[in-house]
Amino acid sequence: DATKALGPQVNYTITGIDAGAGVMGNTQTALEKYGLTQKNWQLQTSSTAAMTSVLDKALKNKQPIVITGWVPHWMFTKYDLKFLDDPKKVYGESEGIHTIARLGLKKDQPGFYQFLENFNWTSDQLAQVMLQINDGGDPAKAAKNYLKKHPEQLNTWLKNVPEGKGKTVTVAYVAWDSEIASANVAKAALESRGYKVNIRSMDAQPMWTAVATGAADASLSAWLPVTHDAYAKHFKGKYVDVRTNLDGAKTGLAVPTYMTNINSISDLKN
Numbered sequence: 269d270a271t272k273a274l275g276p277q278v279n280y281t282i283t284g285i286d287a288g289a290g291v292m293g294n295t296q297t298a299l300e301k302y303g304l305t306q307k308n309w310q311l312q313t314s315s316t317a318a319m320t321s322v323l324d325k326a327l328k329n330k331q332p333i334v335i336t337g338w339v340p341h342w343m344f345t346k347y348d349l350k351f352l353d354d355p356k357k358v359y360g361e362s363e364g365i366h367t368i369a370r371l372g373l374k375k376d377q378p379g380f381y382q383f384l385e386n387f388n389w390t391s392d393q394l395a396q397v398m399l400q401i402n403d404g405g406d407p408a409k410a411a412k413n414y415l416k417k418h419p420e421q422l423n424t425w426l427k428n429v430p431e432g433k434g435k436t437v438t439v440a441y442v443a444w445d446s447e448i449a450s451a452n453v454a455k456a457a458l459e460s461r462g463y464k465v466n467i468r469s470m471d472a473q474p475m476w477t478a479v480a481t482g483a484a485d486a487s488l489s490a491w492l493p494v495t496h497d498a499y500a501k502h503f504k505g506k507y508v509d510v511r512t513n514l515d516g517a518k519t520g521l522a523v524p525t526y527m528t529n530i531n532s533i534s535d536l537k538n
């Protein structure tokens with residue numbers, strides 16, 4: 269009921285995802301900065317899968333719900349959602365997905381490092397792979413299909429990358445949908461040049477730790493400058509920020525568009 273206060277209708281709960289996600293830490297900050305903790309608002313930890321399933325149900329019943337949202341993600345393709353305005357800029361102004369590498373990688377694996385310097389794409393391109401996977405497609409197959417359809421882009425990515433001759437590299441990623449797509453596409457691209465690529469799925473903190481300690485060679489899953497700021501600060505000097513592999517990422521709080529009275533995080537107070 270749009271005329272009633274939102275808080276009691278959703279039990280003052282924001283439906284979140286995994287605890288290690290940067291958007292969770294920032295949402296906790298948002299609750300404090302917007303004075304929502306005093307109003308008993310709380311952030312529920314769950315997983316992307318659980319969050320999107322609760323979201324799916326709410327949408328089917330046209331019920332109110334507040335979630336931690338982000339793009340690129342298929343939730344914004346599949347559902348009519350809107351980000352809540354964030355006048356206090358808790359979630360930052362512009363965000364990108366960065367490629368990070370372990371110290372010494374450029375010297376040890378110049379060919380692989382060259383690939384990392386070459387690799388970037390757009391949200392629309394990433395979505396082609398992500399949506400195939402969301403439709404039940406095998407991630408490795410979706411990645412190979414993408415490369416078949418974009419041979420020129422593959423050439424750009426492999427520019428000045430010498431034959432791998434079976435050299436092994438390890439790429440850490442977090443199993444968020446956008447990162448499942450990028451890890452698999454990078455793997456397929458490198459394998460077409462003769463590299464052997466181990467992609468390892470882990471939580472956000474272990475991912476950063478793996479790159480910072482050299483247990484992984486690189487990762488394409490770093491959201492900067494805001495979402496993973498805490499990790500970036502913690503591991504400062506222990507990793508190389510190679511480049512932005514995708515521009516125009518965004519995180520924040522999101523609601524279905526039928527919640528016409530709720531447009532800003534400040535509106536949650538009413």
Ligand code: PBE
Nearest residue numbers: 289290291338444491519
């Ligand atoms: N996300 C998706 C991640 C980065 C990718 C927004 C859930 C996070 O919050 O750490």
